[in-house]
Amino acid sequence: MxxxxxxxxxxxxxxxxxxxxxxxxxxxxxxxxxxxxxxxxxxxxxxxxxxxxxxxxxxxxxxxxxxxxxxxxxxxxxxxxxxxxxxxxxxxxxxxxxxxxxxxxxxxxxxxxxxxxxxxxxxxxxxxxxxxxxxxxxxxxxxxxxxxxxxxxxxxxxxxxxxxxxxxxxxxxxxTPDSTATIIYTSGTTGRPKGCVLTHANFMAEADNIVARYESVFHSRPGDEASTLLFLPLAHVFGRMVQVAAVRCRVKLGHQPELSAAALLPDLRAFRPTFILAVPHIFERVFAAARRSAEAADRAGPFDKAYEVAVRYAEAAERKAFGAGGGPGAALRVQHQLYDKLVYGKLREAMGGRIRHAMSGGSAMERRLGLFFAGAGITIFEGYGLTESTAAATANPPERPRFGTVGQPIPGTTVRLADDGEVLVRGGQVFAGYLGDPKATAAALRDGWLATGDIGALDEDGYLTITGRKKEVLVTSGGKTVSPMALEERVRGHPLVAQCIVVGNDRPFVAALVTLDPDAVAHWLQMRDKPRLPPAELVRDPDLEAEIRRAVVAANTLVSHPESIRTFRILAAQFSEEQGLLTPSLKLRRKAIEQAYASEVEALYRT
CATH class of the missing domain: 3.40.50.12780 (ANL, N-terminal domain)
Structure with a gap:
């Protein structure tokens, strides 16, 4: 399609x-x-x-x-x-x-x-x-x-x-609706940020259509007051859209300025939202914290079993929704009911106890993570959009989410694929242009279509999958074209991994730089009675390297051998926004990272 x-x-x-x-x-x-x-x-x-x-x-x-x-x-x-x-x-x-x-x-x-x-x-x-x-x-x-x-x-x-x-x-x-409401500057993975001119009409089209489509999410139970705790940065278009939508549809709104688990989790329990909106990183950290807690209580085995049951349960429900199955069988339902008391209920309670739905955007979410949360009783609707589209252009529909995709166009929106696979978007939420930059505006808006710069695929039901960025596709010296996003996402799914960047442009093969999650590593060391070492020494630990290698091997199952990660290096420190290596929305600044770690990249290719 x-x-x-x-x-x-x-x-x-x-x-x-x-x-x-x-x-x-x-x-x-x-x-x-x-x-x-x-x-x-x-x-x-x-x-x-x-x-x-x-x-x-x-x-x-x-x-x-x-x-x-x-x-x-x-x-x-x-x-x-x-x-x-x-x-x-x-x-x-x-x-x-x-x-x-x-x-x-x-x-x-x-x-x-x-x-x-x-x-x-x-x-x-x-x-x-x-x-x-x-x-x-x-x-x-x-x-x-x-x-x-x-x-x-x-x-x-x-x-x-x-x-x-x-x-x-x-x-x-x-x-008037066409009056400018805000100028939001793109975080910019390259070059100077550009000011996106967003009108009152852009926000109205975006918020009102999402509220109408997701009425069952925003007001899920009669008498249960709809509420959400906003912890996304309001400097980002996603957070601003949530703010506008909540006010327009009379959802009780709270604000949380701290994204650390120590600050966020107590406020989730106190505020008790009915739904939340977040980036995948938040859900990854919630899952990782739950897994660490289970391991610390010597219950890692039951937790992992509960994880598999949740994934299988959600997969069976997904197949039923698309007419490809009868739903979870009797034995699976019994297992699911057992783990709902032992694991899933505790996870929901840690997030306030009332959450049944969530929305995720900003970057890709690993399919099995989405399935796990759905099986645990919190359905995450993954979506996709840009600052230029006033946040969401697509989102998974509430009655039929297809995990691993970013869903169908939101109401009032058309998605088209160009000949080269680039995702084009048209709708009332598409911005008016870049402030004072007619050349950039003309490049982004082509006959009313927003050229997103992302490469994607549409399935027979109109669900969009983002497969990469036009400017981030790698071409090895052997001429092999590689989209790094899927590989990076799978490696990052490992509990010990914080970030992963795949390199290999004009190189003989694909390689990767990996950073570590400090909390997860501290827990991993404690569970194995290993001493805490300085980061420069820790990254040379053979057991730690073996763990990361397993993540790389798992990622390589997604691609052909010429596209696979042949070698990797664990870095002693994470990429940060302060270093200029991440955008404010936590996207990798690829060129800046490769420049900052030029010697480490060169070492990957030394024979």
């Missing part, structure tokens, strides 16, 4: 902008809980009426401080309630938000703020303020800097007290 379309389920609004629902919901049901805000380590409910009042007060404060219709305001902050508040306040007066990753360097901040001609900026704390302060002399348009942890929000709320509400409403009503 070369093209697949899913008709829209939501009608595109003809008037208004994203902030309108804040005022509409408050007028309709001011006492309904819209947010939960963490204050002094306790979750406090925020009603739609309270949120509307805060949005209005902040919007007036911003106007008094000189922010005008069409102005751009930067936000440099972790995921927290105040970010959402600023977004909707800015949209209430027709201003445009420009996200900055909290980890951005001074040069990255300088480029974004200069390119977007930002007039004012909100930062979370002093470190962020100092980062901007170090380049502020080169930003003549930036006239105001507000620091949240220094009381800026209270000052802004107070400063607009004397302004009439009608001034905000006049600004809000001047917006």
């Amino acid at each position: 070369r093209e697949f379309t899913v008709p829209p389920l939501a009608t595109a609004p003809q008037v208004g902008g994203l902030a309108d629902v804040v005022f509409d919901h408050a007028a309709d049901d001011p006492g309904r809980v819209t947010f939960a805000r963490k204050v002094d380590d306790r979750w406090r409910d925020v009603t739609s009426g309270e949120f509307r009042d805060e949005v209005m007060a902040l919007a007036k404060g911003l106007l008094v401080r000189g922010v005008r219709f069409g102005d751009r305001v930067g936000i440099m902050c972790r995921t927290r309630y105040e970010w959402t508040l600023f977004d909707f306040a800015l949209w209430s007066i027709g201003a445009q938000s420009v996200p900055l990753y909290p980890s951005s360097s001074a040069e990255q901040v300088l480029w974004t703020l200069h390119d977007a001609e930002v007039r004012a900026c909100v930062v979370e704390h002093e470190d962020h303020a100092m980062t901007i302060g170090s380049v502020i002399d080169r930003l003549p348009r930036l006239t105001q800097l507000w620091q949240l942890d220094a009381g800026a929000l209270a000052d802004l709320l107070a400063s607009g007290q004397d302004l009439d509400d009608d001034v905000v409403h006049r600004h809000r009503l001047a917006l």
Whole structure:
């Protein structure tokens, strides 16, 4: 199949902008809980009426401080309630938000703020303020800097007290769906980041169609209040889409700024969301932590058996959904019921106890991991999209997920494969273009189709599988073309592996660099009564090397011999964003990694 379309389920609004629902919901049901805000380590409910009042007060404060219709305001902050508040306040007066990753360097901040001609900026704390302060002399348009942890929000709320509400409403009503809502800069695996111009209509088309299609997910049980804990970075389009969708469909939303298990798991248990949205890395870490806990309790064998039962159970259910089987047999159902009490229920309880569904995007998820979670009672709907498509372009449908794929086009979207296999996307969520870059816009938008740069395949039911990136395909010196993504994903599936990069461009064969997960390695050493060694010595441990070799051998079963990983090297440190080796969304910067580890790569090819 070369093209697949899913008709829209939501009608595109003809008037208004994203902030309108804040005022509409408050007028309709001011006492309904819209947010939960963490204050002094306790979750406090925020009603739609309270949120509307805060949005209005902040919007007036911003106007008094000189922010005008069409102005751009930067936000440099972790995921927290105040970010959402600023977004909707800015949209209430027709201003445009420009996200900055909290980890951005001074040069990255300088480029974004200069390119977007930002007039004012909100930062979370002093470190962020100092980062901007170090380049502020080169930003003549930036006239105001507000620091949240220094009381800026209270000052802004107070400063607009004397302004009439009608001034905000006049600004809000001047917006149209085609007005720009935000400029999100691509993290960029190569070159300068480009500013993606996303409109209010883009977010409406994306959020409203997803909400309509996944109604059973967002409101899964009568009387069970739908809620989600947002821990994705709001500087990323995925997190922003979740924020908008939650507000538009009245899902209770909480914010969590820390992605570490030590911070996230207690808040999952306290907040008890009904569904979550995350990247595969989160689910990989949850699974790895559960496996380590079982091994520490001398129950690794039962856990592994439970894993296989969950995978088989989910596979049988999947076959039934596609008319290829009768579902799990009696014996498998009995085994599954047993392990639900012993293993699966504990896993769900660790994630809050109410989660039955999740959505995953940002990178590929290994099929068996998705099957395991589904068998354990948490169905993960994997999807695919870009900043340029306002997050999801495809996602697995709730009634028939096909694990290992990124699903069908979301409603209102068409996916087409070009002659070379490149994935093309068309729909209401496709962006307006790159800010101030008509050449790049023309390259990305071809007769209304977004050229994604990803290579994929469509099956007979319209499910898309991403097989690689056009620019990341390796060609060995023998002329063999290799897509590294599947190999890297399989190696990374090993509990001890944190990252894997496959190399081999213009080389005689394919090889790999592998980094380790510190928590998993510490547990592995403890279970084997091995001493803790410095990383440089640890990577030479023959038992550890044997473990990683097993992961490489498993990955090689996916490809032909000329495409297989012939050798590998374990590195003493992980690739990091601070080193410039990862994008803020944790994608590998391949060229930068190969340059930084040039000697290690050369060593792989020495005879």
